[in-house]
Amino acid sequence: MSLPEGEIEVSPEQAQAAVGSGGAQLVDVREDYEYAAGHIEAARHVELQALPAQADTLDRDRPVIFQCRSGARSLMAAQAFRQAGFEAYSMAGGLTRWAGEGRPMRPDGATVADH
Numbered sequence: 001m002s003l004p005e006g007e008i009e010v011s012p013e014q015a016q017a018a019v020g021s022g023g024a025q026l027v028d029v030r031e032d033y034e035y036a037a038g039h040i041e042a043a044r045h046v047e048l049q050a051l052p053a054q055a056d057t058l059d060r061d062r063p064v065i066f067q068c069r070s071g072a073r074s075l076m077a078a079q080a081f082r083q084a085g086f087e088a089y090s091m092a093g094g095l096t097r098w099a100g101e102g103r104p105m106r107p108d109g110a111t112v113a114d115h
Contacts, residue, residue, distance in 0.1 A: 003063055008078050009092040012101055015065045024063040029073050038110025040067065040098065048073050055084065063087040069112060070094040
């Protein structure tokens with residue numbers, strides 16, 4: 001499944017397919033306690049405020065999908081990274097939607113932490 005050209009948001013289904021095929025990288029921009037409560041196994045954890053300093057560690061040759069709890073922080077990250085020349089997306093609905101659709105999370109018994 002390819003990512004939608006011209007769109008900035010992708011569905012959890014699109015994100016899971018793109019990351020699962022190795023076609024995209026997934027970055028969780030939530031805080032440490034949120035990540036510890038539950039996360040997507042393939043996600044790299046970089047807190048939103050640390051993201052600018054970590055930009056050079058991301059692969060510019062593959063799309064990057066940002067993810068947070070609801071989709072607001074990840075949308076800000078995607079917009080900023082697009083301005084910096086990345087092919088960047090935000091996962092619509094965030095981890096709340098991902099979990100609501102029954103998609104896998106880690107660790108066992110994972111939850112979506114509240115703010």
